[in-house]
Structure formats: C-alpha cells, structure tokens
Amino acid sequence: MAEKVTIATVARHARVSRQTVSNVLNAPHIVRQETRQRVEDAINALGYRANQAARQMRTGRSRLIAARIDPTRDGINGSVLDRFLHGLTETADAAGYRVLLYTATDDDREIATYGDLLGTYELDAFVLVGTKYGDPRTEWLADRDVPFVTFGRPWDALDAHPWVDVDGAAGTAQATRRLLDAGHRRIAFIGWPEGSGVGDDRRAGWRDALRAAGVDPTGLHRETEDGIAEGERLMRDLLLAVAPSAVVCASDSLALGALQAIRGIDPPVAVIGFDDTPVAAAVGLTSVSQPLGDAAARCVDLLTGVLDGDHETPTPVLLQPSLALRHTA
Amino acid sequence: MAEKVTIATVARHARVSRQTVSNVLNAPHIVRQETRQRVEDAINALGYRANQAARQMRTGRSRLIAARIDPTRDGINGSVLDRFLHGLTETADAAGYRVLLYTATDDDREIATYGDLLGTYELDAFVLVGTKYGDPRTEWLADRDVPFVTFGRPWDALDAHPWVDVDGAAGTAQATRRLLDAGHRRIAFIGWPEGSGVGDDRRAGWRDALRAAGVDPTGLHRETEDGIAEGERLMRDLLLAVAPSAVVCASDSLALGALQAIRGIDPPVAVIGFDDTPVAAAVGLTSVSQPLGDAAARCVDLLTGVLDGDHETPTPVLLQPSLALRHTA
DNA sequence: TCCAGAAACTTGAACGATCCAATCCTGCCT
DNA sequence: AGGCAGGATTGGATCGTTCAAGTTTCTGGA
Numbered sequence: 001m002a003e004k005v006t007i008a009t010v011a012r013h014a015r016v017s018r019q020t021v022s023n024v025l026n027a028p029h030i031v032r033q034e035t036r037q038r039v040e041d042a043i044n045a046l047g048y049r050a051n052q053a054a055r056q057m058r059t060g061r062s063r064l065i066a067a068r069i070d071p072t073r074d075g076i077n078g079s080v081l082d083r084f085l086h087g088l089t090e091t092a093d094a095a096g097y098r099v100l101l102y103t104a105t106d107d108d109r110e111i112a113t114y115g116d117l118l119g120t121y122e123l124d125a126f127v128l129v130g131t132k133y134g135d136p137r138t139e140w141l142a143d144r145d146v147p148f149v150t151f152g153r154p155w156d157a158l159d160a161h162p163w164v165d166v167d168g169a170a171g172t173a174q175a176t177r178r179l180l181d182a183g184h185r186r187i188a189f190i191g192w193p194e195g196s197g198v199g200d201d202r203r204a205g206w207r208d209a210l211r212a213a214g215v216d217p218t219g220l221h222r223e224t225e226d227g228i229a230e231g232e233r234l235m236r237d238l239l240l241a242v243a244p245s246a247v248v249c250a251s252d253s254l255a256l257g258a259l260q261a262i263r264g265i266d267p268p269v270a271v272i273g274f275d276d277t278p279v280a281a282a283v284g285l286t287s288v289s290q291p292l293g294d295a296a297a298r299c300v301d302l303l304t305g306v307l308d309g310d311h312e313t314p315t316p317v318l319l320q321p322s323l324a325l326r327h328t329a
Numbered sequence: 330m331a332e333k334v335t336i337a338t339v340a341r342h343a344r345v346s347r348q349t350v351s352n353v354l355n356a357p358h359i360v361r362q363e364t365r366q367r368v369e370d371a372i373n374a375l376g377y378r379a380n381q382a383a384r385q386m387r388t389g390r391s392r393l394i395a396a397r398i399d400p401t402r403d404g405i406n407g408s409v410l411d412r413f414l415h416g417l418t419e420t421a422d423a424a425g426y427r428v429l430l431y432t433a434t435d436d437d438r439e440i441a442t443y444g445d446l447l448g449t450y451e452l453d454a455f456v457l458v459g460t461k462y463g464d465p466r467t468e469w470l471a472d473r474d475v476p477f478v479t480f481g482r483p484w485d486a487l488d489a490h491p492w493v494d495v496d497g498a499a500g501t502a503q504a505t506r507r508l509l510d511a512g513h514r515r516i517a518f519i520g521w522p523e524g525s526g527v528g529d530d531r532r533a534g535w536r537d538a539l540r541a542a543g544v545d546p547t548g549l550h551r552e553t554e555d556g557i558a559e560g561e562r563l564m565r566d567l568l569l570a571v572a573p574s575a576v577v578c579a580s581d582s583l584a585l586g587a588l589q590a591i592r593g594i595d596p597p598v599a600v601i602g603f604d605d606t607p608v609a610a611a612v613g614l615t616s617v618s619q620p621l622g623d624a625a626a627r628c629v630d631l632l633t634g635v636l637d638g639d640h641e642t643p644t645p646v647l648l649q650p651s652l653a654l655r656h657t658a
Numbered sequence: 659t660c661c662a663g664a665a666a667c668t669t670g671a672a673c674g675a676t677c678c679a680a681t682c683c684t685g686c687c688t
Numbered sequence: 689a690g691g692c693a694g695g696a697t698t699g700g701a702t703c704g705t706t707c708a709a710g711t712t713t714c715t716g717g718a
C-alpha cells in the first residue's frame with residue numbers, strides 16, 4: 001500500500017517548503033517559474049491531490065454545491081430535473097465544484113436540511129429548482145447570507161437574489177405565432193389555475209401573441225391542475241365550446257391529454273406542449289424546449305461569481321426556449 | 330453573527346471536557362447517564378453540529394457516497410436513473426451518508442474521476458449503475474479495495490462484489506405468462522442484440538415461459554438496438570412474418586415503436602414493455618416495473634454493511650419486478 | 659561596493675474533531 | 689479509615705492544509 005501523499009511529501013520531493021507547494025497550487029504567480037516547474041513535476045510524479053477536508057478546515061469552504069432531487073411526481077415532468085442535474089454536475093465539475101444531493105418532503109424539512117448541510121458539511125451554495133410566491137426557503141437562505149441561485153424567477157420580486165430562468169411567455173408566444181403562421185386563428189390554451197408564477201407567465205405569452213395578431217383570446221382558455229386526464233377533459237370541453245383548430249398547453253402532460261381528446265378528428269387539431277419531455281419526443285408532440293444544460297451552466301456561473309468574491313449582486317439570466325417541431329404542429 | 334459552535338463550546342457549556350462531548354457522540358455507552366443528558370442538552374441548546382471536515386481529517390472517512398448521473402440518452406429510459414437516485418439519496422440520508430454526483434463520458438474518464446474523488450474528497454464508496462461484460466470500472470475499484478456496489482449483476486461472474494439487481498427474466502416471464510393466461514399463443518419478443526447481459530436475461534425469461542407452456546419460441550423474436558423507430562420496424566417485420574397476437578419488449582422504447590406499428594389492427598395486438606417509464610404510464614402501456622426505491626435502499630444497506638466493518642462479503646440481492654397493468658395487455 | 663526594497667521562500671500556528679495515555683473520582687471491601 | 693479496582697474524565701498530540709509573519713535571496717541605483 002502506497003503511503004499517503006501529502007503536501008509535505010511533495011515539498012520534500014521538490015526540496016521546497018510546504019507553503020511553496022501550497023502557493024504553486026493557490027497562487028502560482030508568486031512562485032518563480034523554475035521552482036513552480038519543479039513542484040509541478042513532483043506533484044505529477046507522486047500523484048498528489050490536495051486533501052479537501054484539510055483545505056476546508058482552514059478555508060471554511062467545501063467546494064460543494066447542494067441540489068435537491070425530487071421524487072418524480074407525475075413522472076412526465078421529472079426528466080426536466082434529471083437533465084438539469086446532469087448539466088449542473090458537468091458545469092460544476094469544470095468549475096471545481098461538486099454537487100451534493102438532498103431531498104425533503106416539505107419546506108420545513110428542507111430548511112432543516114439546509115441547517116444540517118451547512119453545519120456539518122459547510123456547503124458553499126445551494127441551487128433551488130422551482131420557486132413560488134412567498135418562498136420561505138429563499139428568505140431563510142438570504143437571512144443567513146448563504147449563497148444560492150434559483151432556477152426559476154422570484155415571483156414576489158420582493159428582494160432580489162441571483163436567478164436563472166427560461167422565458168416561458170416567449171416560449172408559448174413562439175408556439176402561438178407558429179400556429180398563426182400556419183393559418184390557425186382559433187388557437188386555444190390549456191394551463192394551470194391562476195396564481196402560479198410559471199403558469200400565468202406561460203398563459204400571458206399565448207394571450208399576447210394572439211392579441212398582437214389581432215385575435216381576441218376571450219373564452220379560448222381553460223385552467224386545471226396538471227395531468228393527462230385533466231388535459232383530455234378540458235380539451236373535450238374546448239372542442240364543444242369553441243371548436244379550436246389548435247391548442248397550446250402549459251405542459252406536456254396537458255398536451256398529451258389534449259392529443260387523446262382530438263384523436264380521430266379531421267382535419268387534425270394542432271397541439272403544442274411545453275417542456276419537450278421524453279414523452280413528447282416519443283409520441284411526436286411538438287413542444288417548447290427549455291435549454292436546461294445552458295440554464296444549469298448559468299446557475300454555476302452565477303454561483304462561482306458570488307463565491308469568488310464578486311460582491312455586486314449578479315444580473316439575473318433569462319434564457320430563450322426553442323420549439324421542438326414534430327408532427328402535431 | 331453567531332459564533333461558530335465547536336465541540337469546545339459545547340464542552341464549556343456543559344462543564345465537561347471536549348473528550349466527553351466526543352464520547353457522547355461516538356460512544357454514548359461509556360458516559361454516565363446524567364452527564365450524557367447534560368451534554369445533549371447543551372448540544373441542542375447551542376445547535377451544535379459536528380464539523381465533518383475535521384472529523385474526516387482524523388478518521389479518514391467522509392460519509393460521502395458517489396453516484397453517477399448520466400446524460401439522459403434517448404430520454405425514455407432516463408427516468409429510471411432519476412428514480413433510483415432519489416431513492417439512493419433518501420436512504421443514504423437516513424443512514425447518515427450523503428450522495429455526491431459525478432459524470433463521465435467514457436470508462437477511462439470515469440476511472441480518472443474515481444481517482445480524483447478518492448484523492449480529494451476521500452469518498453467512502455461508489456454506487457455504479459449498469460454493468461457490462463468485462464467492466465473495467467469494477468476491476469479498478471476492487472483492485473484498490475474501494476467499497477462499491479453495483480445496481481446490476483456482474484455478468485462475468487469472475488470475481489464477486491456486492492450487487493443489487495432486478496430479476497429481468499422473471500419480469501419478462503411474468504409478462505409472458507400473463508399473455509398466455511389471456512389466451513395468447515403466438516407471443517413474440519423484441520429485444521436487444523445478443524451479448525448484453527441485461528438483454529439476454531430478459532429474452533430468456535420470455536423464452537422459458539413460452540417453453541414451460543409448451544409453445545415453441547422459434548422464429549418469434551427479433552433483435553435490434555434500442556429505439557422507437559427500431560421497435561416499429563421490427564414489429565412490422567414480425568407482423569408480416571409470423572402474425573403474433575402479442576409481443577413482449579425489452580424496453581418501453583421498443584414497445585412504443587411496436588404500438589405504433591400495430592395501430593389500427595383488429596383485434597388489437599397486446600404489447601408489454603419494460604421499465605414502467607413515464608412514457609408507458611402516459612400512453613397506457615402495460616410494462617414491467619422495477620422496484621427502484623427498494624433497489625436503492627438495498628444498495629445503501631450493502632454499503633453500510635461493508636463500511637461499518639462487516640468483513641464478510643455481503644450477499645447479493647435479486648429483487649422481483651412487478652407488472653404495471655394498463656390497457657395494452 | 660553597498661544598501662534599500664522587492665521578490666521568493668521558510669517557519670510556526672491554527673482550523674475542529676478524534677485518539678491515546680495519564681489522571682481523577684467513586685464505590686466497595688476489609 | 690485506608691486501599692483498591694474500575695470507570696469516567698482530562699490534557700496533549702495529531703490529521704493536512706492555509707494564513708501570518710519572519711528570513712533569505714535577488715535586483716538595481718547611487
């Protein structure tokens with residue numbers, strides 16, 4: 001069994017002091033070129049890696065970022081988180097950080113977990129996915145000056161914190177415009193009950209795009225909780241009430257339900273979903289696609305900005321979604 | 330800002346020495362009841378949490394488990410990993426461990442990452458998802474005595490290591506028997522090319538169930554890479570060649586393709602997929618469901634067994650899948 | 659040649675927990 | 689009352705790194 005290689009081993013091997021080795025690692029510019037080379041050679045020869053625990057003890061920083069992994073709720077939208085987490089892991093890695101997972105069943109437990117993670121692991125930052133009106137989690141973190149980013153806007157706009165989001169309104173607007181361009185006029189919308197930031201935003205995009213084209217959106221939209229059965233029910237309702245020739249949905253679940261409701265109708269009713277989930281790809285559903293890899297990368301950017309001493313509050317990032325065209329629209 | 334609460338703070342508050350506090354945490358039985366109570370009260374009052382970095386430095390153990398998060402490949406099977414990771418996080422948490430994510434694009438990089446994680450973070454163990462014939466990763470880890478568990482059998486059976494798996498053959502056999510019970514005789518199988526452990530296992534379950542019922546499986550199966558289009562192609566082929574009344578597939582992707590191929594056929598051809606992905610739930614596809622939460626929990630069980638000093642190699646775990654019945658079979 | 663000042667490098671201390679060995683109680687027996 | 693055994697408690701050393709302060713070496717101008 002090989003001896004443990006510490007900074008002292010490297011120092012001895014390169015005939016310098018421990019501190020010089022440390023400097024080569026953390027502040028290379030203050031070490032003379034020749035010495036630096038000698039130390040780097042020793043590091044490579046010995047396969048030395050800085051022990052994170054020891055470093056953390058002195059600096060108080062763990063180079064660990066926490067992210068929550070949810071129980072896949074209805075299953076369909078779960079893969080969004082999946083893809084986001086992968087992007088996060090990849091980008092964090094490149095920036096020298098690692099992602100630690102945690103779960104929680106409700107806000108209180110989640111906050112308790114924050115305390116635990118901060119106390120025992122001295123986590124550097126948190127990434128929160130999804131935000132709601134009056135989110136107690138962001139408040140707790142902000143009160144304690146814990147760096148964090150949310151993937152999702154702070155809908156309160158009470159106090160600003162760094163965030164990254166995808167412009168949902170732009171997505172539904174783009175979807176609506178595509179349908180308008182294809183000659184559709186009676187374009188309906190199936191969304192979530194008023195009051196959720198994300199849902200209202202997506203509905204607004206559809207409404208504004210219609211108005212801009214001189215179409216009155218009145219009566220053309222329906223609201224429900226998310227779900228396939230719900231989408232199917234509301235689509236049937238819309239068909240009877242206003243006979244739309246196309247529909248934009250706030251989620252792929254709803255869109256999938258809509259697809260089932262219109263089966264057999266000719267000419268086919270166009271359907272566009274939201275999130276570009278695997279299900280959409282599988283059934284050929286056109287859907288608004290979020291740039292999740294980019295979003296994750298920008299989250300890491302914002303965090304490293306804060307962690308590496310940028311004291312100014314970083315500018316929020318609003319990314320543009322794109323339309324994954326398939327055969328339903 | 331509150332002072333940092335260390336073991337010394339607690340000791341002062343409880344009027345004992347640091348060591349006594351440490352004993353209360355790590356070996357409670359050697360501390361007198363009354364003293365222990367006083368120390369525990371102090372811990373709660375002060376909100377003390379043992380600093381993991383300091384503990385790790387002395388003990389060499391990080392209470393961190395690494396798990397890989399893959400880029401969602403074809404998207405459909407991605408959520409399996411998602412659900413597994415969630416289960417892992419939950420169970421590990423309960424056992425006092427945390428899950429650290431990593432990614433890698435190929436085996437070599439993955440192994441390099443192992444070295445990095447072990448060197449800098451002193452990870453306690455790895456969980457590998459998916460194994461193949463002659464997996465270099467397990468060999469590397471075993472050579473270095475790094476504790477690890479695989480979710481997936483070692484198909485080589487060369488040297489044993491702890492593993493947890495779901496009995497794929499039992500799943501396809503169960504699916505096949507259900508179809509037999511419903512009166513089907515010409516039950517086809519669409520699977521993956523010979524040579525993958527998982528694929529061969531799933532095909533064997535179908536074949537053996539047919540034989541047990543006195544049906545000759547010859548000519549009733551087709552092989553291809555995974556994918557919806559591939560499944561559709563092979564199903565059309567099967568329809569022309571042997572006109573099956575039912576088909577069992579090695580994945581939901583293949584089953585989804587099969588579903589598209591049989592659209593409009595009456596009486597409908599029964600289809601059963603594998604993995605019970607969100608897509609299956611969405612389109613009403615009957616599918617073999619893996620107990621992913623259980624599997625994750627058993628992985629953690631095996632690991633904690635090894636980490637907490639059980640020197641005997643733990644027994645592998647083979648879990649039974651169940652059939653998620655929907656309207657395609 | 660000498661010296662100031664900067665640059666390069668070295669040394670001792672500290673982070674917070676655990677381990678080890680030595681000391682202090684406490685209760686019990688004679 | 690004195691002595692003893694055993695468990696409970698204590699102080700000091702330690703893990704590997706970085707910080708703060710100190711010392712040596714180098715550079716250039718008078």
